[in-house]
Amino acid sequence: MGNINTADVEAVVKQVLESMMDRGTPSGSQKAVPGAAIPEKARVAMLTALEKYEVKEFPIPEVGDGDILVKVEGCGICGTDAHEFKKDPFGLIPVALGHEGTGEIVKMGKNVKKDSAGKPLKIGDKVVTCMIFKDNPDITMFDLNKQNVGGADVYGLLPDDDIHLNGWFSDYILIREGSTVFNVSDLDLKSRILIEPCAVLVHAVERAKSTGILRFNSRVVVQGCGPIGLICIAVLRTMGIENIVAVDGERKRLDFAKEMGAGKSVDFKEHKGTEALAKAVEDAFGGYPADFAFQCTGAPAAHSNIYKFIRNGGGLCELGFFINNGDATINPHLDICSKELTMVGSWVYTLRDYATTFDFLKRAKGIGLPMEKLITHEFPLEEINEAHKTNLRMEGLKIAIINK
Numbered sequence: 001m002g003n004i005n006t007a008d009v010e011a012v013v014k015q016v017l018e019s020m021m022d023r024g025t026p027s028g029s030q031k032a033v034p035g036a037a038i039p040e041k042a043r044v045a046m047l048t049a050l051e052k053y054e055v056k057e058f059p060i061p062e063v064g065d066g067d068i069l070v071k072v073e074g075c076g077i078c079g080t081d082a083h084e085f086k087k088d089p090f091g092l093i094p095v096a097l098g099h100e101g102t103g104e105i106v107k108m109g110k111n112v113k114k115d116s117a118g119k120p121l122k123i124g125d126k127v128v129t130c131m132i133f134k135d136n137p138d139i140t141m142f143d144l145n146k147q148n149v150g151g152a153d154v155y156g157l158l159p160d161d162d163i164h165l166n167g168w169f170s171d172y173i174l175i176r177e178g179s180t181v182f183n184v185s186d187l188d189l190k191s192r193i194l195i196e197p198c199a200v201l202v203h204a205v206e207r208a209k210s211t212g213i214l215r216f217n218s219r220v221v222v223q224g225c226g227p228i229g230l231i232c233i234a235v236l237r238t239m240g241i242e243n244i245v246a247v248d249g250e251r252k253r254l255d256f257a258k259e260m261g262a263g264k265s266v267d268f269k270e271h272k273g274t275e276a277l278a279k280a281v282e283d284a285f286g287g288y289p290a291d292f293a294f295q296c297t298g299a300p301a302a303h304s305n306i307y308k309f310i311r312n313g314g315g316l317c318e319l320g321f322f323i324n325n326g327d328a329t330i331n332p333h334l335d336i337c338s339k340e341l342t343m344v345g346s347w348v349y350t351l352r353d354y355a356t357t358f359d360f361l362k363r364a365k366g367i368g369l370p371m372e373k374l375i376t377h378e379f380p381l382e383e384i385n386e387a388h389k390t391n392l393r394m395e396g397l398k399i400a401i402i403n404k
Contacts, residue, residue, distance in 0.1 A: 063108065128181070
């Protein structure tokens with residue numbers, strides 16, 4: 001994946017470990033933007049009830065010696081935000097959401113010198129965050145390589161506290177000491193907003209590669225052409241995989257899937273029953289079933305269907321179920337055992353995947369994939385309720401909050 005080498009990745013991990021252990025430095029003056037006016041208060045979009053954000057003002061706190069104050073430039077709305085907006089499955093309300101964010105450093109503590117990859121940091125640099133590791137003597141380099149982000153805290157999914165500047169749906173966010181932060185000043189705003197969702201797919205493809213089945217000449221089917229499925233296609237194309245069939249029920253999304261690198265597409269609405277749909281996928285591959293499949297929807301029926309698309313001895317990566325959307329019905333004998341399928345599950349990402357994603361985005365741009373077109377709608381912070389409703393109506397693809 002990408003152009004990042006093992007030495008680079010180990011340097012990232014080493015720097016994170018060092019930053020976690022760097023405690024107890026005496027207090028002192030903080031670095032701030034020369035001549036720039038930092039307001040006394042920041043606007044924060046707080047989800048205060050189901051389907052209700054209120055834009056509130058909170059005092060901007062003191063910046064500690066290991067902290068960073070970031071002026072938010074933009075943040076994408078994720079499926080997780082949509083679930084929280086609609087149902088609050090994590091029980092976080094009231095909460096400051098937004099974890100696909102990026103912005104500019106306007107003030108930082110005197111102990112902040114480098115980002116989590118060892119890259120120098122200064123006022124004006126553009127940054128993103130990944131995980132927040134609490135003091136944990138059991139964390140090792142192996143854990144940091146392999147630990148899924150589901151085992152750590154993330155800005156935008158934190159319980160509310162007396163600081164409140166905990167999510168990227170705001171004017172400012174306070175990045176606390178012990179967090180992972182990356183200098184991504186060499187990427188444009190839309191690319192930076194897409195880092196977090198792209199990391200999900202970098203991780204999923206790495207999981208798929210672990211089966212030993214996914215190869216350059218593999219026939220690959222991607223089911224579901226929302227932002228996750230479309231990014232999946234893009235990641236596969238940057239790896240040199242070209243024989244990709246996209247499956248979805250919306251023609252506009254299928255057309256965009258081809259822009260992102262899919263060679264053929266299948267509209268499931270045009271085929272009645274699983275067998276007919278599987279035959280359509282096979283026909284799209286010239287009369288052969290898929291070698292590998294990525295299931296990118298959260299629909300149990302879609303999971304049940306996907307097995308029929310795959311050849312004997314093929315592989316499957318299931319990544320569509322970030323939350324519990326119910327049970328899927330399969331026949332273990334026909335779908336798994338007799339076909340000897342190799343399956344992997346994928347859920348969010350690791351620190352290693354996050355670092356790799358920066359190179360993926362550069363590579364995607366280098367081969368002409370229109371990643372920026374994934375962001376189809378932009379809203380100001382004060383219109384965040386309408387932004388979420390637009391997302392729930394499935395209008396467009398990626399919805400973003402942009403601070404002007």
